[in-house]
Amino acid sequence: MRIGVVTSAYHPDVGGVETHARRLCAALVAAGDEVEVLTQHAVGTDETIDGVLVRRFPLTVAASNYRFSRALWHYLSGHAGRYDVLHAHSYHALAALPAALTNSVPLVFTPHYHGTGHSLLRRALHPIYRPVGRRIVARSSRLICVTHAERELLIQHFPEAADRIVVIPNGTDPASLVGRLGVEPAVEPGRSILCVGRLEKYKRVDRVIRAMRHLGDDHRLEVVGAGPARDELEQLARRLGLAGDRVRFHGRLAEEAFAGRMSAAAAAVSASAHEAFGMAVADALAAGLPTVASFIPAHRELAVMAGSGVPLWLVNPDDEVALAEALRVASATPRADLGRHPLPTWSDVVLETREVYASVAPRVRLIQQSGAGATER
Structure with missing residues (x-):
């Protein structure tokens, strides 16, 4: 599959969304998919990280609360058709909006939803932003929540999305x-x-x-x-x-x-x-x-x-x-046995996420094989 991952920031920027996106993208590439990250930064650059092409578009508005890149919007408007699926991340950032509004490519949305802002300004803007968020949610063929707690919170605010939400927990690496x-x-x-x-x-x-x-x-x-x-x-x-x-x-x-x-x-x-x-x-x-x-x-x-x-x-x-x-x-407690925890790995996450992709992009057929997955059109 050809997957375009849209996120407000990406490695080496640090944060939960950035870490999630990097690990997911690296695991998708290992499974045989072609992945491009579309993100925004102070300076526009292209580079390859973990086998993933990362396209950074220059910021038009660099405000920390809601960063905005007009170049990212323009690129998605003209080039989204090169991907089988777009996967946008974070309700709490504007980068997901052009993925939803500038094209008709199947859209998967992982909101990483907290239900509120985390500063006085963000909390004040959150109700105002709700109609924009509703547009992204309405446009999404599937929404991926990382816990059932997140799913319940999202449904409280967007009940119309309930039948399109799947829960896929984040992965871990048992080999530390x-x-x-x-x-x-x-x-x-x-x-x-x-x-x-x-x-x-x-x-x-x-x-x-x-x-x-x-x-x-x-x-x-x-x-x-x-x-x-x-x-x-x-x-x-x-x-x-x-x-x-x-x-x-x-x-x-x-x-x-x-x-x-x-x-x-x-x-x-x-x-x-x-x-x-x-x-x-x-x-x-x-x-x-x-x-x-x-x-x-x-x-x-x-x-x-x-x-x-x-x-x-x-x-x-x-x-x-x-x-x-x-x-x-x-x-004062000794470390636990690394081989015994039941938390999902990123390999587990990729298997479930690729099934979500295939469900919204019917022209793509998954082929399962030992080791890594592959795709066929």
């Missing part, structure tokens, strides 16, 4: 990143707690920093990620006397450097208030890392998927004492 890159497990003093994600207020990293006051000096927090809340979080760590050895900000890390952080970690944490799935939690569990997560629907669903015996503690991050105690217990 550390193992894939051949990184030797690091030995560092104390207990390292890993917090990974884009630094936005709704991720509630500030709660984790405050909880560190209730842990001994042998515990340290390693924050990996970039975003608009970083300066504020660093100031908080300094005010609490935790900057430096107790709380360290690494920004974005290359894969090998991140693998080193993973190998050194005793536990992982996500205090996020909103997630469609919770990839940071799933990746930590797939690596066998004891994990503390906020008690939100997506994380509760992940706990059920992971099954009993998985080292996962769900807490209310607003209770910093309870959060600290969960982190204390998690960081």
Whole structure:
């Protein structure tokens, strides 16, 4: 199949949608599909990543809340017919709109839906944006939600889409990143707690920093990620006397450097208030890392998927004492057996996603073969 993946940002930009799109695209290429990513960036470029052609179109509006590229709209208007299927990502970004309105190619939409904005401006714009979102939803032949919790939230706001929604959870890699890159497990003093994600207020990293006051000096927090809340979080760590050895900000890390952080970690944490799935939690569990997560629907669903015996503690991050105690217990718990978790892999995700593609593009017929899939027209 020829698949055009439309997303607001792509690797090396960091975020849940960016990570999802990159892993999905790489797995589709491995299955024999021809994949192009259509995205937007400050500067227009073409490059190949993981066998995927990534077309970056220059931004017309660079505002962080709703970025917009007129060149991306123009390209989709004139060239969408080269793809068998368009797969657009994220309700919360404008890039999905030209995929829906500028052509008649079969459209699959993965909304990564949170149901609200994550800043005062985004929350104010969200009801105004609803009619635009309704157009995208109406145009989509299939919508893919990554949890049943996301599906129920989407149906609350768009009940007309109920019979077109399928649930395909995000994948994990049971062979951990550390193992894939051949990184030797690091030995560092104390207990390292890993917090990974884009630094936005709704991720509630500030709660984790405050909880560190209730842990001994042998515990340290390693924050990996970039975003608009970083300066504020660093100031908080300094005010609490935790900057430096107790709380360290690494920004974005290359894969090998991140693998080193993973190998050194005793536990992982996500205090996020909103997630469609919770990839940071799933990746930590797939690596066998004891994990503390906020008690939100997506994380509760992940706990059920992971099954009993998985080292996962769900807490209310607003209770910093309870959060600290969960982190204390998690960081003292041995890593789990990597081969035993039941979470889906990206190979599982691709098999189900390609079936969705074939259902909306009837001129494409899938051929299943051992190892990788193939396509035939």
